[in-house]
Amino acid sequence: MMGIPGNWRLRKQRYQLAGTRCQNCNQIHFPPRQVCPACKNRQLEDFRLSGRGTVYSYTIIYQSTPKFEFFVPYVVALIDLEEGPRITAQLTDVDPDQVEIGMPVEMVLRKISEQGERGLIHYGYKFRPRIR
């Protein structure tokens, strides 16, 4: 279970989809990297993803890990982002039966989980059917 430092450290990724771009081969990465997996270059720059993409695959979860039981049934998808990277995220604001492969989606900021009544509340990216 991730504590306060870990959540603070990941805030740009969770809230802004902050990734990296390789200054040598221009590959874009999410999550951010220190070494480009395509060319091993270590000169990378920050790159913020637009949050627009399409569903590559999805699942409707009926039995979750304990933290997510509140949301069951919920949809988790692999999403192909416009800039290239693929990302794992929950879908929201959608009837699970309406989800299909190829569906255009966009990022929104939502509550991801909470650590009990008095614990941390984790916010981060989810995706919804594209309306913007």
Place this chain on the structure above:
Amino acid sequence: MRPVAIVGIGQTPVREHWDAGLRELAVQAVWQALDECQIDTVDVFYVGNMLSGTLTGQEHLATLIAEYAGLTGVEAIKAEAACGSGAAAFRQAVLAVASGAAEVALAVGVEKLTETSTHKTTDGLASAADADYETAMGISFVALNALLMRRYMYEYRYHKSDFSAFIEIAHRNAVHNPNAMFRHLVNRDQYERAKMVADPVNLLDSSPIADGASAVVVTSIDQLKRFPNRPIWVAACEVSTDTIALDNRENPLWLKAAERSVHKAFKTSGLTHRDIQLFELHDAFSIMSALSLEGSGFAERGTAVRLANEGHFAIDGRLPISTFGGLKARGHPVGATGLYQIVEATLQLRGQAPEAIQVPDARIAMTQNIGGSGATIITTILTRERL
């Protein structure tokens, strides 16, 4: 590197062992293997295990097991590669002997998944994935396989019920394995009605949470005279890795680590696909059977499910798989699984499998143990004759 052979094996039944902890299970398997060899110590001792720290609060596991096995003083180290921990420990034992650093090495895989609630175990198993970018988003290990299965069905136009063939094969073989957890048949109708866990993966697509331990003793060609059993040769044991997170793979339906580890194993052994007579694959989920067969080159892309339905992988088929029930029906005590596969392949090559599941005149077998959703893949080839 020196030729290495398996000279002793041991295994506990795969069960919910409420009356045995990690040390009791491991010690049973270790001493079965030592007794077979008629020895009472080894030079080095490797333990394959994934979740002892998470689920039972016990790390420093190898030293603990060595002590309770009566082997205090022997070098003992734990190998961890998620569900691939068993074969990872086996490889360390093989390397220790092949390099000349040890004459006799033992690898034992052990896992205790019923010590805590199913919830905690599910949480633990999910730690094989990327904690910050997969698990933190609400993904379970089942869900990762569901993402693969959905995409596979979409790309290759399969119906969910087509996957039943893999489940039927595993259960049909497990009936004859006294160590298997589920010794009963499953039919297509039961498969279609099984409870959904993460759509499209249902309960019968999934291997069960279980406890168990299995052990193997290996030695060098120079020491064989000391051992009573027919040696089974380790023709190759090769590892490759892929990205931890599924989303970082260009084509998640292609297990690159399977392709690479199989390629290396064939290069090391000089064998080819046609030589393999049986394949103990990592059927943690039915989709993994398909992806493993395809990535390993035993089926063209998108055809494994069709071939399964045509009987190619049944016990009397062209390439029998999961001959003792596989992860699905023998059970999947995660860190022990890789060594169960090796023990079972050894029984096949010795001609000691129960009659109904003995592959006739088995000379060459492959096993494949997978950590995570294809992130670590260890492929082993065992042979009856020295190559």
